Amino acid sequence: MKRIIETDDAPAAVGAYSQATSNGSLLFTAGQIPMTANGDLLDDESIENQTDQALYNLDAVLDEAGASAEDILKVTVFLEDIDDFEAMNEAYADYFDDEPPARSAVEVAALPKGVGVEIEAVASVDQTE
Numbered sequence: 001m002k003r004i005i006e007t008d009d010a011p012a013a014v015g016a017y018s019q020a021t022s023n024g025s026l027l028f029t030a031g032q033i034p035m036t037a038n039g040d041l042l043d044d045e046s047i048e049n050q051t052d053q054a055l056y057n058l059d060a061v062l063d064e065a066g067a068s069a070e071d072i073l074k075v076t077v078f079l080e081d082i083d084d085f086e087a088m089n090e091a092y093a094d095y096f097d098d099e100p101p102a103r104s105a106v107e108v109a110a111l112p113k114g115v116g117v118e119i120e121a122v123a124s125v126d127q128t129e
């Protein structure tokens with residue numbers, strides 16, 4: 001059965017998608033962009049700050065589903081400019097300091113709302129949550 005995850009602690013979807021979905025054992029998050037829960041865009045901020053906000057949002061969505069960063073199995077990082085890889089990676093490493101999940105980081109032509117980074121994850125969740 002599909003469960004929709006929804007929290008006011010992360011920005012509402014900017015399109016026709018859910019913040020995350022789960023089947024009770026796996027959680028799939030939407031790509032998190034650097035936007036606050038109030039809807040403020042951080043598109044003009046550094047990639048470090050944008051990455052921090054995207055990961056903050058990811059954390060809020062995971063928390064709502066009863067999961068945490070430790071439960072993440074795979075992350076995909078979309079960058080508007082691959083030259084931002086090192087800056088993104090520095091902020092990212094602070095979030096996943098121990099046993100980081102598998103990850104793909106790719107450059108894309110453009111991201112929604114003109115942001116520099118978008119981050120999505122697949123996590124393991126407790127069947128009883």
Ligand SMILES: C=C(N)C(=O)O
Pocket residue numbers: 014015017030031032033112
């Ligand atoms: C921001 C998104 N995750 C989207 O537009 O799909």
